[in-house]
Amino acid sequence: MSFERPDQIGLVAEMCQSFALDNGAFSHWRAGKGEVDCDAYAAWVRDWYRHPGFDWCLIPDVIDGDEARNIQLVDDWVERHSDIPSVPVWHLHESLDWLRDLMTLFPRIALGSSGEFSRPGSEVWEERMNEAMEVICDSDGRPQVKVHGLRMMDPTLFSRYPFASVDSCNVARNIGLDSSWDSFKYGAELRKSVRGVVMAQHCEDHASATVWKRSRQEQYRLLFG
Numbered sequence: 001m002s003f004e005r006p007d008q009i010g011l012v013a014e015m016c017q018s019f020a021l022d023n024g025a026f027s028h029w030r031a032g033k034g035e036v037d038c039d040a041y042a043a044w045v046r047d048w049y050r051h052p053g054f055d056w057c058l059i060p061d062v063i064d065g066d067e068a069r070n071i072q073l074v075d076d077w078v079e080r081h082s083d084i085p086s087v088p089v090w091h092l093h094e095s096l097d098w099l100r101d102l103m104t105l106f107p108r109i110a111l112g113s114s115g116e117f118s119r120p121g122s123e124v125w126e127e128r129m130n131e132a133m134e135v136i137c138d139s140d141g142r143p144q145v146k147v148h149g150l151r152m153m154d155p156t157l158f159s160r161y162p163f164a165s166v167d168s169c170n171v172a173r174n175i176g177l178d179s180s181w182d183s184f185k186y187g188a189e190l191r192k193s194v195r196g197v198v199m200a201q202h203c204e205d206h207a208s209a210t211v212w213k214r215s216r217q218e219q220y221r222l223l224f225g
Helices: 006-015 025-031 038-048 067-081 096-105 123-136 170-174 192-204 216-224
Strands: 019-021 054-058 089-091 108-112 146-149
Touching (some): 006 019, 019 038, 067 096, 096 123
Parallel strands (some): 019 054
């Protein structure tokens, strides 16, 4: 649930078994708005973090910010809100040393596509993800912390990596685009609610990898046997 649309949190909290709170940095980045208001976000999180369905929240971050700024944001959040289950974002353009540090400090981290690696699924993105997995996983390919994939709710992506969770705005964006449904028989006639169920089920029909395999051949073997 994104801080960009805080008006929707009541419905989410009522309908969902569990939920996580997102700081809205992606929406700010896309719109060129600058940084998220950390104090306002923190107040919103504190209104909801004791709800039984609350799992965790993302620590404020700047997607294309430099590493020093994002380190400062993590430090500031931990100092002021250590009582709230929180997850830091490691951005793919940041150093692997910072990734290692985050793994020692948090039981769950989020991976965010950024910089030259901002397009999930691209060749350079895949190379960088493999470098990150070398750090995150042990010699058997098992992640040493829980990993959340930001903007990675695509079965062709999350089925290759041992994610504990992923997210995406794919459903919200595409349920209202009739052109996205033209290739499906009666697709353009489906109500938005039905389209959402179809898209969600498509993701639920796939699972993330149980371990990370370094070669594509090994990944395919795990997927298809």
